[in-house]
Amino acid sequence: xxxxxxxxxxxxxxxxxxxxxxxxxxxxxxxxxxxxxxxxxxxxxxxxxxxxxxxxxxxxxxxxxxxxxxxxxxxxxxxxxxxxxxxxxxxxxxxxxxxxxxxxxxxxxxxxxxxxxxxxxxxxxxxxxxxxxxxxxxxxxxxxxxxxxx
Amino acid sequence: xxxxxxxxxxxxxxxxxxxxxxxxxxxxxxxxxxxxxxxxxxxxxxxxxxxxxxxxxxxxxxxxxxxxxxxxxxxxxxxxxxxxxxxxxxxxxxxxxxxxxxxxxxxxxxxxxxxxxxxxxxxxxxxxxxxxxxxxxxxxxxxxxxxxxxxxxxxxxxxxxxxxxxxxxxxxxxxxxxxxxxxxxxxxxxxxxxxxxxxxxxxxxxxxxxxxxxxxxxxxxxxxxxxxxxxxxxxxxxxxxxxxxxxxxxxxxxxxxxxxxxxxxxxxxxxxxxxxxxxxxxxxxxxxxxxxxxxxxxxxxxxxxxxxxxxxxxxxxxxxxxxxxxxxxxxxxxxxxxxxxxxxxxxxxxxxxxxxxxxxxxxxxxxxxxxxxxxxxxxxxxxxxxxxxxxxxxxxxxxxxxxxxxxxxxxxxxxxxxxxxxxxxxxxxxxxxxxxxxxxxxxxxxxxxxxxxx
Numbered sequence: 049x050x051x052x053x054x055x056x057x058x059x060x061x062x063x064x065x066x067x068x069x070x071x072x073x074x075x076x077x078x079x080x081x082x083x084x085x086x087x088x089x090x091x092x093x094x095x096x097x098x099x100x101x102x103x104x105x106x107x108x109x110x111x112x113x114x115x116x117x118x119x120x121x122x123x124x125x126x127x128x129x130x131x132x133x134x135x136x137x138x139x140x141x142x143x144x145x146x147x148x149x150x151x152x153x154x155x156x157x158x159x160x161x162x163x164x165x166x167x168x169x170x171x172x173x174x175x176x177x178x179x180x181x182x183x184x185x186x187x188x189x190x191x192x193x194x195x196x197x198x
Numbered sequence: 199x200x201x202x203x204x205x206x207x208x209x210x211x212x213x214x215x216x217x218x219x220x221x222x223x224x225x226x227x228x229x230x231x232x233x234x235x236x237x238x239x240x241x242x243x244x245x246x247x248x249x250x251x252x253x254x255x256x257x258x259x260x261x262x263x264x265x266x267x268x269x270x271x272x273x274x275x276x277x278x279x280x281x282x283x284x285x286x287x288x289x290x291x292x293x294x295x296x297x298x299x300x301x302x303x304x305x306x307x308x309x310x311x312x313x314x315x316x317x318x319x320x321x322x323x324x325x326x327x328x329x330x331x332x333x334x335x336x337x338x339x340x341x342x343x344x345x346x347x348x349x350x351x352x353x354x355x356x357x358x359x360x361x362x363x364x365x366x367x368x369x370x371x372x373x374x375x376x377x378x379x380x381x382x383x384x385x386x387x388x389x390x391x392x393x394x395x396x397x398x399x400x401x402x403x404x405x406x407x408x409x410x411x412x413x414x415x416x417x418x419x420x421x422x423x424x425x426x427x428x429x430x431x432x433x434x435x436x437x438x439x440x441x442x443x444x445x446x447x448x449x450x451x452x453x454x455x456x457x458x459x460x461x462x463x464x465x466x467x468x469x470x471x472x473x474x475x476x477x478x479x480x481x482x483x484x485x486x487x488x489x490x491x492x493x494x495x496x497x498x499x500x501x502x503x504x505x506x507x508x509x510x511x512x513x514x515x516x517x518x519x520x521x522x523x524x525x526x527x528x529x530x531x532x533x534x535x536x537x538x539x540x541x542x543x544x545x546x547x548x549x550x551x552x553x554x555x556x557x558x559x560x561x562x563x564x565x566x567x568x569x570x571x572x573x574x575x576x577x578x579x580x581x582x583x584x585x586x587x588x589x590x591x592x593x594x595x596x597x598x599x600x601x602x603x604x605x606x607x608x609x610x611x612x613x614x615x616x617x618x619x620x621x622x623x624x625x626x627x628x629x630x631x632x633x634x635x636x637x638x639x640x641x642x643x644x645x646x647x648x649x650x651x652x
Contacts, residue, residue, distance in 0.1 A: 128249055128266040160266040161296075185270035187248040188263065189232060 121171050123193040125186045129160035133182045143193060147175045155193055158186065173197045200224060200274045200299065200515050205243065206264050207279030210585055212239035213569045215277050218507035227271045229264055231257030233577040238569040245271060252579045258282045261289045268298050275299035275514055284490040285312060301514040303489050307464045311487040321484050324463035326456045329483045331398035339379055345397050346375050354400040355379055357386035368400050401483065403635040404475035406430065407442050409457035410498045411470045412509055414519045419461050421454040422498050423528050429623065431639045437620060438494040439533040440501040443594060443632025449480050460484060469510050493536065496567055500532035500590040531597040532590035535605065538582040541614035543652035550578040554612035559604035563591050576613065598624055619651035
C-alpha cells in the first residue's frame with residue numbers, strides 16, 4: 049500500500065469484502081468481512097499500529113451489509129454453538145429463501161455442548177437468505193438470517 | 199501440550215494473559231461481551247468470540263457459553279483470570295469433565311478454601327495460626343467470659359447472622375465484656391432476628407500481608423514472598439508493595455513456611471495467595487486463601503523477576519517448577535497503584551466515559567499494565583479499574599520516588615482517576631515511613647483536604 053499513491057482500496061466479491069484505507073499517519077487501517085465461507089466468526093476489524101479512536105469504531109456483527117436496508121431485520125444467535133439448518137442431514141431445512149416466519153417459527157438448530165437447541169425466529173416476515181452455512185460455528189449476537197419484515 | 203488458551207476474562211488481566219501466551223507461542227481466544235468489542239485484548243487475541251450482552255451475568259459469568267466457545271474453537275485450556283468464574287469450583291469441574299485444562303488449582307481445592315470455616319479448620323490442623331475464637335456461637339454469658347479470657351483481650355463479639363460490620367461490639371476487659379455481650383445479643387436479635395454471637399480476638403489496626411504461592415503438579419510448593427496490601431478503602435486495595443516495610447527476615451521466614459503448610463493442606467496446585475493479618479507485635483493470623491492469580495501479582499513479579507502468568511501456564515501444562523525456594527531472591531522493591539476510574543474527591547464515585555488523551559509513563563523501573571488507550575470508552579458494566587502502575591527499584595525509597603514521578607507523568611484525560619490520591623499518599627510521611635496499617639486510608643482521608651487529591 050505504501051508504495052502506491054492509493055489512499056483507499058476496496059474489493060468486493062461474493063461473500064467477501066476487503067477495504068484498506070491509509071490512516072492519518074500513513075499506517076494502513078484494514079477491515080475485512082467474511083461472509084458465509086468463513087470457518088470461524090472472527091472479530092471483524094484489526095487494530096492498526098495507532099490506537100483506535102471512537103470515531104473509527106466498527107460494528108460488532110460480522111457478515112451482512114454495512115448499511116441497514118429498509119424493512120430488513122435479522123434473526124440473531126442467542127447463544128454460542130454450531131449452526132444447523134435442519135433437524136438432521138437428511139431433513140429439509142427449516143427456513144429457505146421465501147419461507148414465511150412468525151415469532152415462534154423454528155428457523156434453525158444451534159448445538160451447544162451436545163444439546164440441540166431449537167431457535168425461534170422471534171420476528172415476523174419472509175426469509176431473504178441464510179447468512180451462515182450449515183455446520184458453521186456461531187457466536188452470540190451473530191446474524192443468522194436476513195428477513196424482510198411483514 | 200497446550201496450544202490454544204481461551205481467556206475467560208476482560209480488561210487488563212485478559213491483556214496480560216494474551217501477552218504471556220504470545221511469548222510462549224500459544225494461540226489465544228478472547229471471549230467478550232457486546233460492551234467489550236473495542237477492548238484491546240479482543241483486538242490483539244488470535245481469535246475472538248462474542249458470548250453475550252454487556253451485563254456480566256449475560257456474558258463473563260455464562261459458564262455454558264464459555265465452554266461452548268471453547269469447544270467450537272477447539273481450545274486446550276481456559277485461563278479464568280481473577281474475579282468472574284476464577285474461584286467457581288463448579289466451573290473448574292465443568293472444564294475438567296469436558297477435558298479442557300483449567301489454569302488454576304483442582305476444583306476440590308477451590309471448594310475447600312472457598313468455605314471460610316472449612317479453610318480455617320484445614321489450615322489450623324496444619325499448624326497455621328488462625329484468629330483465636332470460640333468455635334461457633336457461645337451459649338451463655340458464663341461460657342462467653344471463659345472464652346474471652348482464654349482468647350485474650352481485646353475481643354470482638356460478632357453476630358452469627360450478621361455482616362457488613364453490623365452487630366459487632368469490642369470489649370477490652372472482663373467488666374466491659376459483660377455489658378458489651380448483652381448489648382451485642384440484643385442488637386443482633388433486633389437487627390437479624392437471631393441473637394446468637396461468637397467471640398474472636400480483636401486485632402487492632404492490623405496489617406494485611408499476603409504470601410504468593412506457586413505449586414506444581416509434582417508436589418513442589420514454594421512461596422514467592424509477601425505483598426503488603428494494608429492501604430485499602432472499604433476492603434478494596436489501592437496500593438500494594440513488596441517487600442513489606444514491616445516484616446523482619448525472621449518473620450518472613452516464619453510466615454512463608456506457614457503459607458506453604460496452608461497450601462499443602464489444600465493439596466494446592468498452580469498460583470494462589472495466603473492472606474494474613476499481622477498485629478503490631480508481629481503475631482500473624484490466617485484469614486483466607488485466594489485460589490487464583492491476583493490483581494497485584496505484578497508486584498511479586500517485579501520483586502522476584504519471576505513471570506507468574508507464564509508459570510501458571512507451564513504448571514497447567516504438567517511441567518515441574520524449574521527453581522527451588524533458595525533460588526527465589528527478593529531483589530527489587532516494587533509498589534503498585536491501582537488506577538481506578540473514580541473520583542476520590544466525591545467519595546470515589548465511578549467515572550465511566552471516554553478517555554481523551556491517554557499517555558502512560560515509562561522509563562527505568564516503570565511498568566504499566568493497562569488496556570486503556572486514547573479514545574477508549576470505559577464501559578459502565580464492570581469494575582472501575584482501568585490499569586495498574588508498578589514502579590520498582592533497588593530500595594523502597596527509589597520505588598516511592600519513582601512512583602511519584604510516574605504518577606506525575608501519567609495523563610488520562612476525560613475521566614476522573616485515583617492518580618492524584620495516590621500521588622498524595624506517596625508524599626505522606628506516614629506512608630513514606632512504612633507505618634501504614636489497614637486503618638491508614640480512613641486516617642489519611644480525614645486529615646487531607648480533598649482538593650489535594652482531585
